[in-house]
Amino acid sequence: MTVRPAAPADDAACVARLVALFGSQAEVARAFQLDRAVVNHWVKAGYIPARWASEVERVTQGRIPAADIVSEASAKKPVRVKSRPDDAPFGIVPESNPMSSYAPSKRIQSFHPPQRTLMGPGPTEIHPRVLTTMSQPAIGYLDPVFVEMMEELKSLLRYVYQTKNPLTFPLSGPGSVGMEFCFVNMVAPGDKVIVCVNGVFGGRMLENVVRMGGVPVVVEDAWGEPVDPQKVEDALKKNKDAKVVAFVQAETSTGCASDAQQLTEIAHRHGAMVIVDAVTSLAGTPVKVDEWEIDAIYSASQKCLSCTPGLSPVSFSERVVERVKKRKDKIHSWFMDMNLLLGYWGETTRTYHHTAPTNSLLGLHEALLLIREEGLENSWARHQRHHVALKAGLEAMGLNFLVKEEHQLPQMNAVRCPEGIDEAQVRSTLLAEFGLEIGAGLGPLKGKIWRFGLMGYSCRPDNVMLCLSALGSVLDDMGYPVHVGDAEAAAHAAYAQMHASDARRKKRAA
Numbered sequence: 001m002t003v004r005p006a007a008p009a010d011d012a013a014c015v016a017r018l019v020a021l022f023g024s025q026a027e028v029a030r031a032f033q034l035d036r037a038v039v040n041h042w043v044k045a046g047y048i049p050a051r052w053a054s055e056v057e058r059v060t061q062g063r064i065p066a067a068d069i070v071s072e073a074s075a076k077k078p079v080r081v082k083s084r085p086d087d088a089p090f091g092i093v094p095e096s097n098p099m100s101s102y103a104p105s106k107r108i109q110s111f112h113p114p115q116r117t118l119m120g121p122g123p124t125e126i127h128p129r130v131l132t133t134m135s136q137p138a139i140g141y142l143d144p145v146f147v148e149m150m151e152e153l154k155s156l157l158r159y160v161y162q163t164k165n166p167l168t169f170p171l172s173g174p175g176s177v178g179m180e181f182c183f184v185n186m187v188a189p190g191d192k193v194i195v196c197v198n199g200v201f202g203g204r205m206l207e208n209v210v211r212m213g214g215v216p217v218v219v220e221d222a223w224g225e226p227v228d229p230q231k232v233e234d235a236l237k238k239n240k241d242a243k244v245v246a247f248v249q250a251e252t253s254t255g256c257a258s259d260a261q262q263l264t265e266i267a268h269r270h271g272a273m274v275i276v277d278a279v280t281s282l283a284g285t286p287v288k289v290d291e292w293e294i295d296a297i298y299s300a301s302q303k304c305l306s307c308t309p310g311l312s313p314v315s316f317s318e319r320v321v322e323r324v325k326k327r328k329d330k331i332h333s334w335f336m337d338m339n340l341l342l343g344y345w346g347e348t349t350r351t352y353h354h355t356a357p358t359n360s361l362l363g364l365h366e367a368l369l370l371i372r373e374e375g376l377e378n379s380w381a382r383h384q385r386h387h388v389a390l391k392a393g394l395e396a397m398g399l400n401f402l403v404k405e406e407h408q409l410p411q412m413n414a415v416r417c418p419e420g421i422d423e424a425q426v427r428s429t430l431l432a433e434f435g436l437e438i439g440a441g442l443g444p445l446k447g448k449i450w451r452f453g454l455m456g457y458s459c460r461p462d463n464v465m466l467c468l469s470a471l472g473s474v475l476d477d478m479g480y481p482v483h484v485g486d487a488e489a490a491a492h493a494a495y496a497q498m499h500a501s502d503a504r505r506k507k508r509a510a
């Protein structure tokens, strides 16, 4: 269905705009595959119910934004707060009900987030299948059906991590919980740890070592540079008693990749184990736990796995499990004690440890299933393909990447803001006018870079093209010399080149 070009007045009721766009109620009904009576009901009521917001935005190709539908629907039909009579004045305490003095002084309505395009450092957009799965009925965390799902979830995680480690499961909590889980179990007070810091998250690892009572030896690299393997080797030579080497494989704050395989090999040569942060790398770029012999690794659900935030998949090798089991002192966290958590997530027992976030876990199961269906290598290739196109477009606008080409992460693209451009203003205009979220710089890079995430379900060609057009248009408005359309053309050319070389490769293979 093609939408007519005639634009109705922006302040007219959304339903009137919709009918004007399509020409008649009958055409609207056809476009939405609805009975005409439904559209007629919208017209009579003077508004479109909020649940249609995203669909209207999609079908009208953004001419009627979801946010307009939601705010109009909420104004026309406020959600009733059942616990308070409609005529009870807000903010005034009825004598008969002293509990009302704790009630909010304004009427609060159900919250409907607007539709956003998420191209920041995470969270990402979530596939509709995952959202649908998370809205399934509640189920007990010890229900036999749920327990069966947990086993599948663990095996899907082993697939994305490329490991056979029995201890592979999602912790209840964000990536930071995964980080603490590794340090609190593997670092006893007095243990020496080589910590590689080349961005925000290496810095957090250092903080963890200090808080666990470990003795940190910092290997520092500039923000935007990878961890230098030679420096790690030198540090290990000088600190023969180092027990652990900790590093971030994909530094989200800079968009820089470090070589996890090489760093692990060096650590092992010197008798140390590794803790690897794979929060941003997992499913976006290769992570091969068994092949690279990684000891301990953690990630997060809201990056390239594209699930809701709040789960942190971890994996420990058998060697790490043995070491933690042998510790004489008590692990300094009850919640994150590996031995206690295994009572719920282990191979043989399912006993209460804490109330697991059941519906989020259902969502993660579905998100991982989507990756299994796509194929892990295809997922890595998709991240690379859209990165190449986005990069072609950004560079055509004259923007420069922070990180050298060979260390660039496809899923996290950090570019320098041009001189004289208010970077925060660009981000807020992108959000307000295009519903597009991108990331800002952190720490020393605050105000100096933008971070464009291409992670998981957000890593799609439509997002690449929207991002380039929106950014070009905002920069043009702000007086930055861009030729609107050049970036999109460069991205199209990059896609065309990749398609052609794929076709040649397939032909050769046939």
Ligand SMILES: Cc1ncc(COP(=O)(O)O)c(C=O)c1O
Pocket: 121, 122, 174, 175, 176, 177, 179, 201, 248, 250, 251, 252, 253, 277, 279, 280, 300, 309, 310
């Ligand atoms: C590399 C890295 N490590 C750790 C974290 C912490 O994860 P979370 O914010 O889920 O706690 C992040 C978050 O962005 C990250 O990018």
